[in-house]
Amino acid sequence: MNKDCPYSKKDIWNYYSNALSQEEEVAMQEHILLCNTCKTKLKQLRELGRILDEENIETNHIEIERKNPIRKYLIIAASIAALILAVFLIIPTSEKTDYPIDEINGDSYSTGDSSKVDSLKIEMKLDTIY
Amino acid sequence: MQIYYILTYLSGEKQKIVDVQFEECIEEIVIKENERYKLSTFNLIDSVNSILQTLFSNDVLLRKWGNTPFTDFRKEVLEILYLEHILPQIPDIFSADKEIYKEWIFSISKDILKRIQIKHRDVLTIDKDLDPNPDTIAFKASHTYLAEILDWNKYQQSQIILPELLERKINETCLQKYPIGIHKFIDLLKKDDRDLWKTTSHVIYKIAGLVIKYYCFNKNNSDDLRSDTWIKSNEKIYNLIISGEAPDFESGLHLRNYIAKINLNNLRNIQKKEHLINNTNVTISDFAEIHVEDRDSTDYNDLSFFDIDINNEQEVKFGLINILYNKPKGVYDTLAKGIEDKLDMLIQHSEGESYREIAIKKYGVYCSPEKLKKDEDNIRQGVSRAKKTIIFRFYELLKKQLKYE
Numbered sequence: 451m452n453k454d455c456p457y458s459k460k461d462i463w464n465y466y467s468n469a470l471s472q473e474e475e476v477a478m479q480e481h482i483l484l485c486n487t488c489k490t491k492l493k494q495l496r497e498l499g500r501i502l503d504e505e506n507i508e509t510n511h512i513e514i515e516r517k518n519p520i521r522k523y524l525i526i527a528a529s530i531a532a533l534i535l536a537v538f539l540i541i542p543t544s545e546k547t548d549y550p551i552d553e554i555n556g557d558s559y560s561t562g563d564s565s566k567v568d569s570l571k572i573e574m575k576l577d578t579i580y
Numbered sequence: 581m582q583i584y585y586i587l588t589y590l591s592g593e594k595q596k597i598v599d600v601q602f603e604e605c606i607e608e609i610v611i612k613e614n615e616r617y618k619l620s621t622f623n624l625i626d627s628v629n630s631i632l633q634t635l636f637s638n639d640v641l642l643r644k645w646g647n648t649p650f651t652d653f654r655k656e657v658l659e660i661l662y663l664e665h666i667l668p669q670i671p672d673i674f675s676a677d678k679e680i681y682k683e684w685i686f687s688i689s690k691d692i693l694k695r696i697q698i699k700h701r702d703v704l705t706i707d708k709d710l711d712p713n714p715d716t717i718a719f720k721a722s723h724t725y726l727a728e729i730l731d732w733n734k735y736q737q738s739q740i741i742l743p744e745l746l747e748r749k750i751n752e753t754c755l756q757k758y759p760i761g762i763h764k765f766i767d768l769l770k771k772d773d774r775d776l777w778k779t780t781s782h783v784i785y786k787i788a789g790l791v792i793k794y795y796c797f798n799k800n801n802s803d804d805l806r807s808d809t810w811i812k813s814n815e816k817i818y819n820l821i822i823s824g825e826a827p828d829f830e831s832g833l834h835l836r837n838y839i840a841k842i843n844l845n846n847l848r849n850i851q852k853k854e855h856l857i858n859n860t861n862v863t864i865s866d867f868a869e870i871h872v873e874d875r876d877s878t879d880y881n882d883l884s885f886f887d888i889d890i891n892n893e894q895e896v897k898f899g900l901i902n903i904l905y906n907k908p909k910g911v912y913d914t915l916a917k918g919i920e921d922k923l924d925m926l927i928q929h930s931e932g933e934s935y936r937e938i939a940i941k942k943y944g945v946y947c948s949p950e951k952l953k954k955d956e957d958n959i960r961q962g963v964s965r966a967k968k969t970i971i972f973r974f975y976e977l978l979k980k981q982l983k984y985e
Contacts, residue, residue: 463906467898468616468691469698472744475612480650483600483608490931496611497930498901505967 455487462491602645606635609657616691617743621894622684623673624666631665662742685730685750688743690721690887692751696758705759709832711786715779715887718759724773725764729757762829769821777818784817784839785810791843796851805850812846813839890978900974904930915973922966925959935960 457478464470465478482488610632619625635641635657644656674681697719705718730753760768768776788810792802817839820826829835888899903912904927916923925938933941939955947955 460906463902465612466615467902469695471695472747475616476651476654479608479612479654483605483650493932494927494930495901495905497932498904498927499897501926501930501967502897502900502971505971 455485457481457485457488459491462488462495466492466495602642603632603636605650605653606641606657607632609654610635610661613658613661613743617747618684618687618894619666622680622687624670624684631661634665635660658742658744682727685746686721686723686726688747689726689730689750689754692747692754693719693721693758696751696754700759703759706762706765706832707759710783710836712779712783715782717765717776717779717783720760720776720779721887722768722773722775724771724775725757725760725768729753762832762835766821766826766829766835770824772822780817781814783836784814784843787836787839788813788843788847791840791847795844795847805847808850809843809847812850813843816842816846888978890975896974896978899978900971903970903974911977915970915977919966919969922962923970926963926966929963935963 461478462482465475465482468475470478482492610628614620614625614628617624620628625631638660640660641653641656644653648656674684697716700719707713707716707718710717730750765776769780785806788806792806792809796802796805817826827834827838829838888895890896902908903915904923928938928941929935935956936952939952939959942959943952943955
């Protein structure tokens, strides 16, 4: 560790991840060329990228997914559940008890700050709905 | 070629003299330029290595080396890079596919907005009220909005523009048009802005979680209740805003409370149907206090981990590097569970250690060459499997985020 180096691991990450402005980047670039500690850290980041490139990220992910047989059975189970649910939904309900979802007029919710005052009103409203 | 350039810099009061190699300097300048402006991702350069070989034997650069300050030398390298290797082919690439051009601009703009957001972390924005953390609304790189504020045609006609200058122009525009306020945000939602709707769904999901947490006595089925509530609320809010039936929101707080109210109503309907008991003591104002706690934990430095396009392999890879290098709390623990030791070896390998060196470190040097070879192979295979596992888990995590869409 170079004790004279003013930059941290985070600074190197910011350089690598394009989080610096153009001016900051140029200054950092010059420093990196001069500082072995920072150079090593940056090299590690790029090496990580190269190691990950060895795997075809997208294909690898799909392959693992294909190897997972449980997923197949879960899809079948979900389809059956959806079918049963659909049958129940077709049967009409005699009682309509839904709250009007978009009933947001009046003082039942706060439109800004002063939450303390609004909170009392909300409580009353909720009780009356029930 | 062993040409050295002596650079000096001041560190405290001591002046240091360091040797920097000509090739090393050019390589860093070109690689960074490629990383910043995604030149190879968008096929603006074929091969960094072949360009580097040409630059290493460039007479102008060789002449300037050793008697030019770093910033001027860098400028020279970039001018040669663009004039000789990139700009001549840009018109062909972009005129063949205008969408690629737009995606390139979008990609540069995304980084610009990330930088603006980091610089404006203390500015009060709509994010403070709606708490889309770790995402953002105020500085969101939205295709719809950027297409509205950036003059694509003007940029495309002046193609002899260096990315550095292009970035300055975009930066100027973004500084004027960002952060997005409540009225612009709703306006963009009405235009069915997919990027902003994705974040809004995330906000609705977060608020649904708070509503469930503080309104339900029985926590056993809270995940299902949250999902059901969120699905209904998301659809309702989408329809209300798109149709223009939603009220004129005065602030982010107003919108947040509106979302909370709709979530609450949906939850109560579900509870009533399922005969569940609720906590009537909790009010919407309680959610405001909870949000304050959440907001304080925002870490803007981990932004690059989020807002990843799952279809963009480079962005996914970048997110993974972030996780492996910075080990963000919580996320790293989840993704690395059970394979921590293998990932540590992966990190060691990225630091320059060979698998053989790692094996010696782990099992000792006093074993037979056959045993050492076997250990080395085991480590290599283990690291390879761990790599596949973390990629898989990361995709699953990203997909989980996408379910809010």
